[in-house]
Amino acid sequence: MxxxxxxxxxxxxxxxxxxxxxxxxxxxxxxxxxxxxxxxxxxxxxxxxxxVPLYSASTDVLIERNYGTRGLDQDYYRYEPEFLDTQAQIITSVNVGRRVVKELDLTGRYRSLIMPEQKAVEPSLLSRLKKTVRGWFSGVVSFFSSAENATTTANDMLVQSMAGMEPLSEEDQFARMISGGLFVSPVPDTKIVSISYSHENPVIAKLVTNAVVKAYMDEMLEIKLASTSYSLQWMSSKAEQEREKLERAERALQQYMRDNDLVTVENSLSVTPEKLNEFSSQLSRAESERKDLESLLKQIREAGTDTDKLETIPVFAENKVLKDLREKVYKARQSITELSKKFGPKHPTMIKANEELSNLQKERRFEVQRIVSSTENAYELADSKARNLEELIAETKTEMLDMNEKFIQYSILKREVDSSRVLYDTLQTSIKKEGVTDQSQSVNIWVVREADLPIAPSSPNKxxxxxxxxxxxxxxxxxxxxxxxxxDNTIKSETELERRYGIPVLGSVVHLGKAKENIESYIIQQPLSPLAESYRLVRSSLLLSSAEKPPGVILVTSMMQGEGKTVTSVNLARILAQGGKKVLIVDCDLRRPRMHTIFALRNESGLSSFLSGNSDKAIIGAIPGENIALLTSGPKPPNPAELLASKKMEELLDLVRQRFDFVLLDSPPVQTVTDSLALSRVADGTIVVVRFGKTTYDMLNGGIKKLTDVRGHILGFVLNGLKTRDARGYYYGYSSSYASDEA
Structure with a gap:
């Protein structure tokens, strides 16, 4: 567990x-x-x-890249998603704004419409708040700036102050105002861009919108001219440098070729690799042949002088002479076998037949030896040929290395000449091209629709x-x-409790609300209320929590103060007593006892008195009208944890087990003191009371770990203070069915 x-x-x-x-x-x-x-x-x-109401004027402009004569070829058209975005940034740039200001003379003719005189009005609360925050922020920046500038020189401070305090000109202010008010949006699936500008005055909105298009055209032309002029100047200077560099490289290459006779070397370089490849191919064939002959000789040497075993080797088996000799030997043996049936061994016919067989076998051995000698000679010849080819390849490689060493510098000089020539030719071509196209626009711009005078304001749209x-x-x-x-990390669900800890929830106790304050006696006054049914559910779960018999001594605790453990102890005792059981409540909270107050009993002597030895007997008081008894806490001792963990506490529990069916131990919270941990070891089981919406999982994690570390047996949880609206349908039936009883 x-x-x-x-x-x-x-x-x-x-x-x-x-x-x-x-x-x-x-x-x-x-x-x-x-x-x-x-x-x-x-x-x-x-x-x-x-x-303030604003009027918006808009114009539509067709913008596309100018490919010139290349535009006739469809291959030059390509998808450029960043093109219109780039043009939008140029349209909303400050440079275009300055051109509009100069074109319309906004600083003079239309100044009063663009920037009207401000009336002296009382600033709003929002304005004052912004001003206060800005002033505070400026003060903080000034403080750190002054601390940093304390180590700089006087000249640096003067430069920084001049750069930071230089005000914008009125033209720049107007240009930034126009640039900030422009809105550029491409029309989907077209090359048309909509340009709009909003202003309090509809006339200004129209004038600025139309002027922006002309200013944009002028800006694009100036960008093109400036770029072309700079490009021509740079390319002309660079072409002169590359021409001189090309001449020097060509002279150096020619001199090196003359000194090293590189024409012959270049021819050798083209022939030598072919010769090396041919030698390598011959060497591969020679080595293959040598390996085959070596393998054949190995088989022959393994066979030794055994003629029959030698003839199993393919080169012997496939020899035509040996085939004929084997057939003759076979026929001679057959003939001897037939003659032996007619004649004796010394008969002239038999002697002649044996001599013929002997001669055939000699010829056979001679032929085998001849093939062996031929194979050895072939192997020696193949081995000699392979060594000769290896020497030729080594000589050829040395020759190639010598040639390559001479050719390296030639290649370096030739690459330098080639690169210089390509760069020079490219620069000459670019200079001619720029000279022809320096007056053409890189971007084509046409006004599709001019801006009209707006009639109704565009904003605010209420x-x-x-x-x-x-x-x-x-x-x-x-x-x-x-x-x-x-x-919110608090406990709000029975299912979540059981899923996290694997411990059953004995029951959930509904929340009465602020109007019902005397919760300790509520179930006596309203025995059919949802609260009483909640505790009956807890009682049923408790009685079924053990396989053989219900736990006799039950510890009731919680994680923190105020989660309802004392009230749970009282109400659970009353519910158990209603079933005819004898119940004893032991107030083990020796630090902040409450049980004597709830049942209106005296507390001069109690549990602490018995455990400390000040009293020989534990005075148990009966509750009038109920089948419940109470052992009060007694005077507050200086060492509650030691008393509860003493041997006398175990003896007391052994005594009360014999007199009562159930003994409920009301103890302090687990997270604040160790009293409950000591009691959990002597109790039959522990009920942990958690408060809905108050007890957090972090608290419960620590408390459950402490109880499991001391091997305390946890019977289950009681979810206390569950509100009806959060009960997910558990107690809706109670609220409706028993409304008349509670009234």
């Missing part, structure tokens, strides 16, 4: 989330969503009704602003709600 719990604590796998979980989060965090939604809508309304505010508020509120839910 402990290994499983530890593994579940260390491994936090992500659980599948259903749609009802999302709806539950939205309903739970509805206040956050509504607040964000209302704020977003209010801000949208304020901005829509307080913004309806769109309201819809955007509504959408942003709704999605922002939902996102914030899920963020808060994600950061």
């Amino acid at each position: 402990s290994e499983h719990i530890q593994q579940q604590i260390e491994t936090d796998d992500e659980q599948e989330i259903h749609l009802r979980d999302y709806l539950q989060v939205i309903r739970k965090r509805a206040n956050i969503i509504v607040t964000v939604l209302v704020l977003a809508v209010l801000i949208s309304i304020i901005r829509a009704y307080t913004a 309806r769109r602003s309201l819809l955007i505010g509504l959408a942003l508020g709704l999605f922002g509120g939902i996102g914030l709600a899920f963020l808060v839910e994600y950061l």
Whole structure:
């Protein structure tokens, strides 16, 4: 069990989330969503009704790259996604803005329309806030700048201050204003670009929009002319340098060829590789032949003088003379066999037949020896041929290395001549080309539609602003709600508890609400309420928690204070007593006892008195009208943990087991003191009370680890304070069915 719990604590796998979980989060965090939604809508309304109306004028311009005569060839047309983006950056550049300012004389003729005189009005709260933040930020920057500049010279400080404080001219201010107000958007699937400009005055919007197109054309022409002029100047200078370099390289190459007779060497270089390749091929064939003959000789030597074994070798077996001799020997032997049936061994016919057989065998051995000698001679010849070829290849390689050494410098000089000639020819061609096309535009620009005088303002769009505010508020509120839910690490589910720790949840106790404060006596006053049913469910689970019999001594604890362990002890005792069981509550919280207050009993003597030896008997008080007894905590001792872990505590529990069916030990929280850990070792089981929406998994991880480390037997969890709206349908039936009983 402990290994499983530890593994579940260390491994936090992500659980599948259903749609009802999302709806539950939205309903739970509805206040956050509504607040964000209302704020977003209010801000949208304020901005829509307080913004200055702007008029927008737009013109359509066809922009395409000029390929010149190359444009007649379809191969030159290619997809350039960055082309229109580049042109858009040029259109919105400050240089184009300056041309518009000069063209329309905006600093003089239209100055009052572009930049009207500001009236002395009381700044708004937002303006004052911006000014305050800007002033604070400037002060911080000035402080660090002064500390850094303390080590610089006076001249550096003067240069920095002049560069930082130099104001923009009025023309530059107008140009930046125009550039910032331009909006360039390509028309999809075309080469047309829409250029628009917005201003408070519709006339200015129209004039600036049309003037931008002309300024853009002039800027592109100036870019082309400046680029061509610089290119021609640079290429002319570079061509002169390359011409001189080419002449020097050609002279050096010619002198080197004369000194080293490189014409002959070049021919040798073309012949020698072919000769080397031929020698290599012959050597491969010779080595192959030598290896074959060597293998054949090895077989012959292994056969030795055994003629029959030699004749199994292919070169002997395929020899025509040996074939004929083998047939004659075979016939001679057959003849001797037939004659031996008629004549004796000394008969002249037999003697003659044997002599013929002997002669044939001699001829056979002679022929075998002749083939062996022939094979050895062939091997020696092949070996000699291979060695000769190796010597020829070595001599040829040496000759090639000598030739290559002489040819290296030639190749270097020749490459230098070739590269200089190519570069020089390219520069001459480019100079001629630039001279012909220096007056042509690299980009073709045509005005498809001029800007008209706008009649109605383009912004603010109140309806769109309201819809955007509504959408942003709704999605922002939902996102914030899920963020808060994600950061909430508290316990909110029975299923999650059981999945993480592998420990059953004995039951969930519903939350009464602020109106029902006396929760300790509520189940007596309302025995059919959802709260009473919650504890009955806990009782049923507790009675079934052990295989043989229910646990007798039960420790009730929690992770932190205020999670409801004392109330759980009281109500669980009453529910157990209602079933006819004798129940004893032992107040083991010797630091902050509450049981005597709940049951209105005196606490002059109790558990601490018995454990410390100040009393011979543990005074157990009966609760009037209930089948419950209580052993109060007694006076607060200086060493509660030592008393609870003493031998007398075990003796006391052994005594009360005999008198009571159930003994409930109400103990301090696990995370604050060690009292509960000492009691968990002597109890039959431990009930851990966790508070819905308050107890975090981090607290529970540490507490469960402490209990498992001391080998405490955990019976299960009691999820306390479960609200009806968060119960996921567990207690809806109770709320509706027993509403009349609670009333």
